[in-house]
Amino acid sequence: MVAQDGSGDYATLGEALESVRAFMDYNVKIYVKKGIYKEKLVIPSWLQNIEIIGEDVNATIITYADHANINNMGTFRTYTMKVEGSHITFRDITIENNAPRLGQAVxxxxxxxxxxxxxxxxLGNQDTVYTGTAGTRLYFKNCYIEGTTDFIFGPATAWFEGCTIHSKANSYITAASTPKDVQxxxxxxxxxLTAEDNVDKVYLGRxxxxxxxxxxxNCKLGSHIVPEGWNNWRNKENEKTARYAEFKNSGEGAEISKRVGWSLQLSEKQAKSVTLNNVFSTSGVWNPCE
Incomplete structure (x- = not known):
């Protein structure tokens, strides 16, 4: 149990993680009571089979405020929470980068x-969620993700189910870097897909x-999604290779008549092959719903 008021076993999540043994073959649950925990954390690669559970998603907050332009830090050191370990679960907790809009802030x-x-x-602005290793598998269910530019980005394979994706500025939601050989x-x-009141020009991805x-x-796209849908990141060659698709979306932003010609609307047959089992069968069986 983690609690700032001294009622738990540890006062910080960092201390609780330090107490966990390496390469466990059993499960450990870490409960985190309500509070704002100002911590910059790494769950190292030798930790696995951990579940981190907040008392209240809106009131259990892990926060930090690094951004890319602090001492030339660069994007990939700005994280609030870095998860190097595998088979880790987070529930009912907020992870925030509270930096001002002065650069990338993961x-x-x-x-x-x-x-x-x-x-x-x-919660964040530019580059909120970085899915950072090709071939790894991530599952987000009933989550809220907000940001300004490229706020879901990286090479991993990630499934987002029942999530709210909230744009805070006119920009781009995703910036995937999927390798050529990853399906x-x-x-x-x-x-x-929702947006702030003054936001009216957002691309699904570049x-x-x-x-x-x-x-x-099967998503509901708000009116802030531009009719073209997708952007080539100022490089027409990307139109030959980028794999951008939609299927049975609804809402004001789902009109497909003006979508860029190099994106795809899946057929029923194509969509049927997009299942959790197929998507996550790349390196052994993993069912995130078990």
């Missing part, structure tokens, strides 16, 4: 495989690397 940085985020919030990148299923894969299916 809230969640993932490198481990088989990571689950259930009913969590990820699936980002999949958004039954998600809702390719950070040429073979970026992003699919929105």
């Amino acid at each position: 809230a969640l940085h993932t490198e481990g495989d088989c990571l689950r985020f259930i009913n969590c919030r990820f 699936f990148g980002y999949i958004f299923d039954k998600c809702e 390719p950070w690397r040429p073979y970026a894969y992003t699919l929105f299916m």
Whole structure:
């Protein structure tokens, strides 16, 4: 138990993580009571089979405020929470990068495989969630993710189910960098795309690397989504390789008549192959719903 008031076993999440033994073959649950925990944390690669559970998603907050322009830090050191370990689950907790809009500022940085985020919030501006290692598998369910530019980005394979994706500025939601030889990148299923009141020109994605894969299916797209849907990141060559698709979306932003010609609307047959089992079968069986 983690509690700032001294009623738990530890006062910080960092202390609790330090107490966990390396390479466990059993499960450890860490409960985190309400509070604002100002911590910059790494869950190292030798930790696994951990579940971190907040008391209240809106009141259990891990926060820090690094951004890329502090001492030339660069994007990849700005994280509030970096998860290098595999088979880690987060529930009912908020991870925030509270830096001002002065550069890239990552809230969640993932490198481990088989990571689950259930009913969590990820708060930030540019580059909120970095899915950082190709071939790793991430599952987000009923989460809230907000940001300004490229606020879900990276090479991992990630499934977002029933999530709210909230744009805070006119910009781009995703910047996938899916490798050429990886079949699936980002999949958004039954998600809702929302925006601040003054936001009215947001792209679903732009390719950070040429073979970026992003699919929105069964989602509700707000009016802030531009009719073109997708952007080539100022490089027409990306139009030949980027794998951008939609299937049975609804809402004011889902009109497909003006979508860029190099994106795809999946057929029923194509969509049927996009299942959790197929997407996550790349390196052994993993069912995140078990």
